[in-house]
Structure formats: structure tokens, C-alpha cells
Amino acid sequence: MIAGVAVALVQLVIVGAGAPLLVGALRTIKARLVGRRGPSPWQPFADLRKLLAKEAVVSTTTSWVFRATPYLLVASLLVATLIVPVVTTRPPLAFAGNIILLVYLFMLGTFFLALAGLDAGSAFGGMGSSREVAVAALAEPTVIIAVFALALRAGTIDLGRVVERFGGEPWLVANPAHLLAFAAFFIVMLAETGRLPVDNPATHLELTMIHEAMVLEYSGRHLALVEWASAMKLFVFMTLLANLFVPWGLAQPSGPMPVLVGVLALAAKLAVLTTVVALLETAVAKLRLFRVPELLAGSFALAFLSLMAVFVVR
Amino acid sequence: MSRLAYGMIVVVGVVAVALGAYGVLGGTGALRVTWLVPLGGLDLALDPLGGLFLALIGFAAAPVSVYAMGYPDNGRGGQFAYVVFVISMCLVPLAANVMTFVIAWELMSLASYFLVLQDRESKESIEAGWIYAVMTHAGLACLLAGMLLLGAEAGSLRFADWRSAATTLTPATRNAAFVLLALGFAGKAGVIPLHVWLPLAHPAAPSHVSALMSGVMIKLGIYGLLRASLDWLGTGPAWWGAALLIAGAVSSVIGVLYALVEHDLKRLLAFHSIENIGIILLGIGSAILYRVAGQDALAILGLVAALYHTVNHAAFKALLFLGAGSVVHATGTRNMEAMGGLIKRMPWTAICFLIGSAAIAALPPLNGFVSEWLTFLALFQNTHLVAIGQNLVFTLGIASLALTGGLAMACFVKAFGITFLALPRTDAAASAHEASRLMRLGMLALAAACVGLGLGPTVIVPALGSVAGAVLRTTPPVTGGDWLTLRVSGEFASLSTAAIGVALAASLLLPLAAFRLVGASRRTRLYETWGCGRIVQTPRMEYTATAFANPFKRVFDFFYRPTRRLDIEFHPESRLFVERIEYENPTRSIFDDWLYRPALEFLRAGARAVGTLQSGDANRYLAYILAALLLMLVLA
Numbered sequence: 022m023i024a025g026v027a028v029a030l031v032q033l034v035i036v037g038a039g040a041p042l043l044v045g046a047l048r049t050i051k052a053r054l055v056g057r058r059g060p061s062p063w064q065p066f067a068d069l070r071k072l073l074a075k076e077a078v079v080s081t082t083t084s085w086v087f088r089a090t091p092y093l094l095v096a097s098l099l100v101a102t103l104i105v106p107v108v109t110t111r112p113p114l115a116f117a118g119n120i121i122l123l124v125y126l127f128m129l130g131t132f133f134l135a136l137a138g139l140d141a142g143s144a145f146g147g148m149g150s151s152r153e154v155a156v157a158a159l160a161e162p163t164v165i166i167a168v169f170a171l172a173l174r175a176g177t178i179d180l181g182r183v184v185e186r187f188g189g190e191p192w193l194v195a196n197p198a199h200l201l202a203f204a205a206f207f208i209v210m211l212a213e214t215g216r217l218p219v220d221n222p223a224t225h226l227e228l229t230m231i232h233e234a235m236v237l238e239y240s241g242r243h244l245a246l247v248e249w250a251s252a253m254k255l256f257v258f259m260t261l262l263a264n265l266f267v268p269w270g271l272a273q274p275s276g277p278m279p280v281l282v283g284v285l286a287l288a289a290k291l292a293v294l295t296t297v298v299a300l301l302e303t304a305v306a307k308l309r310l311f312r313v314p315e316l317l318a319g320s321f322a323l324a325f326l327s328l329m330a331v332f333v334v335r
Numbered sequence: 336m337s338r339l340a341y342g343m344i345v346v347v348g349v350v351a352v353a354l355g356a357y358g359v360l361g362g363t364g365a366l367r368v369t370w371l372v373p374l375g376g377l378d379l380a381l382d383p384l385g386g387l388f389l390a391l392i393g394f395a396a397a398p399v400s401v402y403a404m405g406y407p408d409n410g411r412g413g414q415f416a417y418v419v420f421v422i423s424m425c426l427v428p429l430a431a432n433v434m435t436f437v438i439a440w441e442l443m444s445l446a447s448y449f450l451v452l453q454d455r456e457s458k459e460s461i462e463a464g465w466i467y468a469v470m471t472h473a474g475l476a477c478l479l480a481g482m483l484l485l486g487a488e489a490g491s492l493r494f495a496d497w498r499s500a501a502t503t504l505t506p507a508t509r510n511a512a513f514v515l516l517a518l519g520f521a522g523k524a525g526v527i528p529l530h531v532w533l534p535l536a537h538p539a540a541p542s543h544v545s546a547l548m549s550g551v552m553i554k555l556g557i558y559g560l561l562r563a564s565l566d567w568l569g570t571g572p573a574w575w576g577a578a579l580l581i582a583g584a585v586s587s588v589i590g591v592l593y594a595l596v597e598h599d600l601k602r603l604l605a606f607h608s609i610e611n612i613g614i615i616l617l618g619i620g621s622a623i624l625y626r627v628a629g630q631d632a633l634a635i636l637g638l639v640a641a642l643y644h645t646v647n648h649a650a651f652k653a654l655l656f657l658g659a660g661s662v663v664h665a666t667g668t669r670n671m672e673a674m675g676g677l678i679k680r681m682p683w684t685a686i687c688f689l690i691g692s693a694a695i696a697a698l699p700p701l702n703g704f705v706s707e708w709l710t711f712l713a714l715f716q717n718t719h720l721v722a723i724g725q726n727l728v729f730t731l732g733i734a735s736l737a738l739t740g741g742l743a744m745a746c747f748v749k750a751f752g753i754t755f756l757a758l759p760r761t762d763a764a765a766s767a768h769e770a771s772r773l774m775r776l777g778m779l780a781l782a783a784a785c786v787g788l789g790l791g792p793t794v795i796v797p798a799l800g801s802v803a804g805a806v807l808r809t810t811p812p813v814t815g816g817d818w819l820t821l822r823v824s825g826e827f828a829s830l831s832t833a834a835i836g837v838a839l840a841a842s843l844l845l846p847l848a849a850f851r852l853v854g855a856s857r858r859t860r861l862y863e864t865w866g867c868g869r870i871v872q873t874p875r876m877e878y879t880a881t882a883f884a885n886p887f888k889r890v891f892d893f894f895y896r897p898t899r900r901l902d903i904e905f906h907p908e909s910r911l912f913v914e915r916i917e918y919e920n921p922t923r924s925i926f927d928d929w930l931y932r933p934a935l936e937f938l939r940a941g942a943r944a945v946g947t948l949q950s951g952d953a954n955r956y957l958a959y960i961l962a963a964l965l966l967m968l969v970l971a
Contacts, residue, residue, distance in 0.1 A: 147878020
């Protein structure tokens with residue numbers, strides 16, 4: 022019980038504090054790759070502090086949905102954090118509903134954020150909401166199916182146990198189902214967290230925006246929460262990708278030592294993954310909005326194939 | 336007077352729940368009145384499956400009738416049909432022989448037909464009633480044929496005798512009976528492609544009737560499917576399960592796709608009923624396939640998932656229809672494009688509708704999430720089956736359920752957001768008023784049920800497990816876990832919506848505490864929406880439902896086949912000024928175009944061909960009679 026609470030706290034701190042750092046590091050690496058010096062990786066913390074010091078401006082058109090959404094969004098991601106194996110193979114809320122719960126928690130956040138986008142009654146918010154749910158509706162099923170393909174081979178849908186199973190038998194990873202699921206999951210990660218080539222987190226150009234248009238009306242502490250939640254979503258997705266497909270370095274929380282090893286392993290994996298995403302983002306251009314579904318349909322098909330591959334190559 | 340009728344149905348509902356719960360818990364009872372009805376008499380029997388559906392009817396009918404008592408113009412009539420409708424529905428799951436079943440079934444259909452036709456002035460209602468009558472009687476014909484076939488082969492019209500005779504029937508008879516019964520029941524359930532009546536009839540009826548039609552009546556189609564495929568006919572071949580699973584996959588995805596582009600609030604909900612029936616069929620199909628393969632524990636899981644979703648759908652769909660009814664009453668329209676801003680004018684209706692939307696979109700920790708979670712797990716354990724064809728059918732089911740979840744979430748963002756948020760788009764919406772007290776009471780009861788069914792799977796799953804065990808005639812495996820956590824299939828998976836609820840509630844408070852800790856600003860300023868420097872904000876700047884659904888229309892254009900019509904009327908002086916713009920972007924139904932229209936044309940051509948015989952010439956008719964007589968003599 023005490024170990025569970027300790028792991029929960031460690032996970033919350035790592036995700037909560039690591040998420041802004043991850044976003045900052047990604048920006049720094051991207052800047053370096055295109056020859057700029059760029060801001061320090063700690064810049065997002067400064068941004069959050071600035072936002073928290075400012076007053077929040079709320080549109081008179083909005084209802085309580087608009088004000089409640091940032092809190093609900095953060096809550097859904099904090100709970101999601103406790104389901105994912107971050108530094109150990111026994112996440113504290115693993116018993117509560119596994120991968121299906123994780124995906125539906127993301128949907129909970131998307132649902133309310135999209136409602137908040139409509140609440141202010143501006144065309145931008147509605148446009149952003151419409152696009153965001155269109156992307157999410159195609160992306161989130163892919164997450165379920167891709168992870169199912171792994172879970173089927175592991176014989177459990179408990180994410181921690183999936184990691185354990187594959188960590189014990191490294192050759193299992195080199196399997197068509199695994200590779201297809203990886204490709205699908207990677208594309209979906211970019212789409213779900215609003216990265217290139219689906220959405221550009223660095224732009225505020227109206228006609229291309231997705232996520233940024235939806236949260237346009239937020240300011241002050243509300244915006245701080247929304248930004249923090251977006252960063253946490255990126256962190257959770259990248260952690261999931263890293264730990265499911267590179268399942269080494271995680272162990273049961275039998276003492277402080279395995280947890281420490283887990284933290285270091287996660288840091289190393291995320292460093293590599295962040296560099297890969299940064300490289301990708303400097304190399305590709307944003308897709309036209311109506312080409313995005315083709316990409317997502319492709320990743321859905323990959324995930325579907327990986328699920329079929331589990332049966333064909335068993 | 337009308338209040339008395341609805342009040343009576345509240346009592347009937349409570350009694351039905353009590354009696355049904357008694358049946359679910361293993362109580363039995365029977366009632367036979369042989370002189371009342373020909374061919375075997377009135378014959379009623381209570382068993383766990385019938386009890387569950389009886390309880391379901393009462394559970395939805397009671398709050399819906401409370402709502403109806405508070406509906407301002409409930410004196411419009413239709414109470415008699417309503418009373419007959421609810422009572423005949425209660426008799427269907429209790430019927431124990433063909434005659435009783437068919438009479439109850441037909442009474443239910445006729446009563447709902449009159450309720451659909453309540454607005455006799457509107458052409459739309461009349462057409463809806465007509466199509467409903469045709470489809471429901473085509474279904475009845477299939478049911479009668481299937482039941483009489485079974486009755487003739489088994490030598491009895493009592494369902495209890497079919498059970499024992501099922502193993503002695505030839506495969507051909509069993510397959511024929513299954514196809515006929517499945518067609519009849521699937522038509523009532525609204526399974527695609529037999530769904531065409533549903534999105535027409537449900538919105539045409541008054542909202543409390545729509546709530547019962549969508550929440551309960553179509554479930555009796557599910558009841559019939561369960562009876563036919565698992566009880567009356569024993570264990571069938573694997574293709575029965577595969578067929579139902581595929582039908583479920585198709586219905587769920589296509590139902591939600593139609594709902595996405597529908598902007599009539601009640602019709603949108605009706606399309607979602609098709610989707611949810613699809614999800615229920617996924618569970619039933621998997622149960623049959625597992626049963627054929629001898630995996631009884633998994634068969635029970637599939638059936639529990641289906642039954643749980645049946646109960647859940649009754650709760651949230653009835654709730655949503657009642658919410659839609661309040662909105663329609665307050666604004667005088669069903670068109671979402673004419674609504675908006677209602678959350679400030681009808682806060683109670685809004686929160687109830689929001690809970691229903693979150694529940695149907697399967698957001699945790701509400702009830703829709705629990706049953707979709709169970710359905711996922713049932714579909715997911717098909718590694719225990721060896722036939723690869725079956726594995727692939729299951730994979731299709733998993734993919735469609737996942738896709739349905741995402742699309743349903745998107746659709747209810749639209750349904751709630753466009754209807755209730757932002758500025759009112761019309762004067763009618765701006766002057767909307769909150770629902771009456773009894774209407775709110777009915778909605779709040781159903782909203783509470785959605786929350787309770789979400790948080791209590793550890794209580795409900797064992798109860799449904801015993802029903803499933805009775806249907807499959809095996810003992811259910813002891814469900815693991817404790818009062819907090821539900822364990823499924825040993826180590827495979829576990830669920831604790833109570834823990835999710837507590838964790839979410841605690842996480843809501845965390846940012847507030849953190850703000851205090853870091854000394855965040857707590858000032859809030861109210862100001863108008865930012866709008867690129869325009870002077871006043873008007874509802875014309877809001878995103879519309881059509882625009883909201885447009886990305887989906889483009890992504891799935893191969894399915895919607897949208898047509899576009901743009902009419903611009905320019906000012907006579909200059910083309911730079913526009914006087915009027917009309918834009919239309921309707922979708923076309925592939926089922927109307929490719930199935931029903933060709934079928935109707937074929938029928939019409941056939942009728943015309945036969946019609947040439949009828950020349951109106953008396954001499955020729957005499958010749959026909961002579962020819963027929965000669966032919967009979969020759970044949971004899």
C-alpha cells in the first residue's frame with residue numbers, strides 16, 4: 022500500500038514536472054537543428070509561471086463548461102498518468118481498467134476541451150473543436166487496436182504486465198505484429214499530441230490551426246492548466262511508446278533501487294525519442310488538413326493489420 | 336385525467352421492476368388462462384432472462400411516465416395508446432407460447448404506430464407511420480413463419496417444449512427458423528439494413544414515447560434474438576454467431592456515421608440507437624461463437640456485456656430523449672441549427688443531457704464505459720478460438736467498436752455543444768424556458784441511474800452473470816475481485832470505476848491546491864469573445880452543426896456521397912453584393928438507393944405485370960375460371 026502510494030507520487034512528479042521540460046527540450050533541439058540558439062529547455066516553466074500570475078479573462082458568452090474544462094482535463098491526465106507504467110511495471114491504478122480506460126480518459130479530456138472550444142461562440146473555437154474531434158475520433162481507436170495487438174501476444178491487457186512479458190523475452194519484440202503496431206502508434210502519437218505533420222504547435226495561423234484554435238479563448242491560470250495538460254499528454258504518449266516497444270529497464274517496485282533505474286531508463290529512452298521527433302518535425306511539412314485523415318486511416322489500417330498478424334503468425 | 340394514466344404507468348413500472356428483479360434472482364412463476372385466447376390460451380411464465388427485460392421496461396417506464404406527467408400539453412391525447420404500449424411491452428418477455436407472444440408483440444407495434452401518428456397534421460409523421468407499419472409487419476410475417484415452422488416441427492406452440500425439442504430438429508429446419516426469427520427480431524431492433532423505419536418513427540412520436548421506443552421497445556428485438564438463438568433453438572452452428580457479430584459491426588459504425596451528419600436532434604438520437612444495438616449484437620455474436628467452441632466462461636462474459644449494454648442504453652437513451660423533448664418543447668424545433676445557448680436558459684436539462692452524452696460516449700466512470708469495456712474484453716479473448724476465420728471476424732468487431740467509440744464522442748460534442756452552448760441562434764432559443772418540475776425529476780432519476788450503473792459493476796455483473804448462466808444453462812464462473820474491483824477472466828483484466836471516480840475527484844482538487852501553493856492569481860475578468868476586431872458578436876459567427884460535421888463528411892465521402900448545391904442571388908447593380916445565399920449539402924442513403932428503391936421498383940414492376948391479367952373484361956375472367964378448373968381436373 023505504502024509502496025503503491027510512493028510509486029504514485031513518483032509517477033505524478035515525473036510526469037507533472039517532466040512534461041514541461043520535455044516540451045522545452047523538444048523546442049530547444051528543434052531550434053538547434055535549424056541553426057537557431059532557441060530558448061532554454063526550462064522556458065515552459067517560466068511560461069507557466071507567467072500565466073499563473075496573470076488574471077484570467079473569460080468570455081461573457083461562456084457557461085460553467087468553459088471554466089470547469091481545464092480542471093477536468095488536468096484531472097483526466099493525472100489519472101491517466103497513474104495507469105501507464107512510467108518507471109515501474111506496477112503502475113498504481115493498473116487495476117482500474119487498463120488500456121481501454123487510458124484511451125477513454127483521453128477521450129474524456131478531448132470531449133470537454135472540444136465543448137469548451139464551442140462555448141465561446143467564436144468561429145475559431147468551433148473550427149478547432151470540429152477538427153480536433155475529427156482527428157481524435159480516428160486516432161484514438163488506433164491506440165486501442167495497436168496496444169491490443171501487443172496485449173494479445175502477452176496474454177493480458179495490464180500494461181505493466183505486457184512490459185514485463187516482453188522485457189523478459191527480448192526476441193519477442195522482433196515480430197510483424199509488433200513492428201506494425203509500432204508504426205501505427207507512432208503516427209497516432211504525433212496526431213494526438215498535435216505535432217507535425219498533423220498540427221503545428223508553433224503556429225497561430227488561423228486556417229491551419231487545430232488544437233491552438235480550440236483553446237484560443239483561454240488565458241491566465243486556465244491557459245496554464247490547458248498547456249500543462251497538453252504537455253502531459255505528450256509525455257504520457259511518448260512514455261507509453263518508449264516503454265511498450267522498448268520494454269527494458271522497468272521492474273517491480275521492490276525498493277528504491279529499481280525505481281531509480283526505471284527513472285534513468287525512462288530519461289534515456291525519452292531523450293532518444295525526443296530527438297527523433299525533433300528531427301522529424303524539422304524534416305517534414307505540415308499536411309493539408311484534408312490529407313490528415315488519409316494518414317490516420319493509414320495508421321488505423323496498420324494497427325488493424327498488426328492485430329490480424331497476431332492470429333496469422335502465432 | 337391524463338396525469339392519472341401516466342401515474343398508473345409509474346406504478347406499473349415499479350411493479351415490473353420488482354417482479355423482474357424477483358425473476359432475475361431466480362424466482363419463477365407462471366400464469367395460464369386457457370379460455371382467454373385461442374390456440375393454447377394466455378400463457379405467461381417468469382424466468383431470469385424474461386425477468387431482466389421486464390425489469391428493464393419498468394426501470395425506463397417509471398421515470399419516463401413521471402416526465403410525461405409534467406409535460407405541459409400532455410392532455411393532447413394518446414394516453415390510452417401509451418398505457419396499452421407499456422403494458423403490452425411488459426407482456427412480451429413473459430409470454431410462454433406463440434399466441435400470447437404474437438398478441439403482445441402486435442399490440443405493442445400497433446400502440447406505438449398510433450403514438451408515432453400522434454401529429455396527424457404533419458406529412459412527415461404520416462410517412463413515418465406508413466413506413467413503420469410496413470416494416471414492422473414485414474418483420475411480424477417473418478416471425479410468424481419462423482414460429483409456425485418451429486411449432487410444426489416441434490409439435491407444440493409452447494416455448495418450453497421447443498427447448499427440449501431443439502436437439503431433435505434437422506439442421507435445415509433450425510437454420511431456416513433462425514433466419515426467419517432473426518430477420519423479424521433484427522427488424523424490430525433496427526439492425527442495418529432493416530433500420531429504415533427507426534430514424535423516421537422515433538422522432539415523430541412525442542418525446543416520452545421516443546424515449547421508450549428507443550430505450551426499451553427495440554430492446555425487445557434483442558430479447559427475441561437472445562431467446563431464438565440461445566434458448567429456443569439450443570446451440571446453433573458458428574455462422575449464427577458470426578452473422579450477428581458482423582451485423583453488429585456494420586450497424587454500430589454505420590449508425591454513428593449517419594448520426595454525425597444528422598442535425599435533427601431527435602433523429603440523431605435515433606441513429607445512435609442503431610449504433611448501440613450494434614454494440615449489443617457484438618456481445619451476443621461473441622457469446623454464440625464462444626458457446627459453439629465450448630468456451631462457456633467467455634460466452635457468459637459476452638452475454639453479460641450485451642445485457643449490461645442493453646440496460647445502460649435504456650438509461651442513457653431514455654434520458655437523452657427526455658432531454659431532447661424538453662429542448663424541443665422549449666424552442667419549438669428539432670433542428671439543432673436553430674438552438675444554442677440553452678445551458679443558461681435550461682441549466683437542469685443541460686446537465687442531465689450532458690451526463691447522458693458523456694455516458695453514451697462511453698466516458699469513464701459512467702455506465703456506457705463499463706459495458707463497452709466488457710464488450711471489448713469479450714471480443715478480445717478470441718485467442719481461445721482456433722478457427723482463424725472466426726478470429727478475423729472478432730478482429731473486425733474490435734476495430735468497429737473502437738472506431739464507434741471515437742465517432743460517438745465526436746457526435747455528442749456536436750449534439751451538446753451546438754444545442755446548449757454559445758449564443759442562441761434564434762429568438763425561440765433565446766426565450767427558451769426550463770422544463771417543469773416533474774420533467775426534471777424524471778430526467779434526474781435517469782441521470783442518477785447512469786452514474787449508479789457506472790459505479791456499481793461489481794454488484795451488477797454477478798447478477799447479470801446469473802441471468803447469462805440461466806440462458807446458457809451453465810453455472811457462471813465465480814466473478815473475482817472484491818466490492819471495489821471487478822476481475823475478468825482471472826489475471827486478464829480488471830476494472831474499478833469506483834477507483835476511477837475517486838481518483839478523478841481528487842485530481843480535480845489538486846490544481847486548486849497547487850494554485851494556492853504557488854500563489855497564482857485568482858482574479859477573473861469577464862469580457863467579450865475575441866473576434867478579430869469586429870464590433871458585436873452575433874450568433875451568425877458561431878460554428879454550425881453542418882460545419883462541425885463537415886470534416887467527417889469529407890473523410891467518409893465514399894459512404895455519404897454528399898451532393899452540394901450553392902445558390903447565390905447577386906444584387907442587380909453589382910456582383911460584389913450578395914442578396915441571398917442558399918447552401919445545401921445533403922447526403923444520400925446507400926440503403927435507400929441500392930436496396931429499398933430497387934426492391935420497391937421490382938415489386939412495382941411485378942405488380943404491373945400481374946396487373947395486365949386484370950383487363951376488366953368479364954368474358955376473359957370467365958375464361959380464367961374455366962382454364963383454372965380444367966387445370967385442376969388435369970392435375971387431379
